[in-house]
Amino acid sequence: MATSNKNLSVYDKTTIPNANQFRFGIVVSEWNVEITESLAKAAHDTLIDCGALPESIIRWDVPGSFELTFGCKKMIVQEEVDAVIAVGSVIRGETSHFDFVCSASAQGIKDLNVQMDTPVIFCVLTDDTLEQARARSGGKHGNKGTEAAIAAIKMASLGKE
Ligand SMILES: Nc1c(NC[C@H](O)[C@H](O)[C@H](O)CO)[nH]c(=O)[nH]c1=O
Numbered sequence: 001m002a003t004s005n006k007n008l009s010v011y012d013k014t015t016i017p018n019a020n021q022f023r024f025g026i027v028v029s030e031w032n033v034e035i036t037e038s039l040a041k042a043a044h045d046t047l048i049d050c051g052a053l054p055e056s057i058i059r060w061d062v063p064g065s066f067e068l069t070f071g072c073k074k075m076i077v078q079e080e081v082d083a084v085i086a087v088g089s090v091i092r093g094e095t096s097h098f099d100f101v102c103s104a105s106a107q108g109i110k111d112l113n114v115q116m117d118t119p120v121i122f123c124v125l126t127d128d129t130l131e132q133a134r135a136r137s138g139g140k141h142g143n144k145g146t147e148a149a150i151a152a153i154k155m156a157s158l159g160k161e
């Protein structure tokens with residue numbers, strides 16, 4: 001199912017564990033800051049809406065999506081968090097750099113989920129245009145930050161019911 005058929009901001013709180021028992025990390029890329037700030041705000045606000053305490057949400061910023069892997073790993077090691085949300089926006093340019101940044105960030109975050117015991121949520125938009133990114137960070141398709149926050153709560157509670 002494509003994003004166009006599933007609004008990223010729709011969730012049913014009755015199906016989501018209370019987030020008040022968990023600590024969350026949010027690691028945010030500074031590239032395409034208009035997009036990443038919208039994603040990060042939606043993630044933060046959704047965590048709060050689902051019961052997370054403001055003092056239980058820790059935010060760090062990194063230069064770009066390539067650095068998300070290191071930032072999330074350091075967050076897991078240094079802070080006692082129950083889940084980390086990796087926030088980025090990669091937008092295609094003139095060269096193949098887009099492919100390498102997308103692949104590296106996706107593979108790096110996947111590797112953290114294999115190697116570490118703390119879930120890392122992939123909240124990285126990989127778009128061909130700024131219009132596509134805007135549509136998925138608070139536009140017509142909702143906000144991927146909201147989707148990521150819900151995933152973070154569900155993964156933090158996995159096996160703890
Ligand atoms: N072009 C984008 C980048 N590029 C920067 C890399 O992520 C990285 O910071 C740099 O190569 C130094 O290691 N990053 C994004 O997040 N989004 C882009 O569109």
Ligand SMILES: CC(=O)[C@@H](O)COP(=O)(O)O
Nearest residue numbers: 091092093094095097098
């Ligand atoms: C995703 C990127 O790294 C890209 O935006 C950089 O642009 P370009 O490929 O034109 O150098």
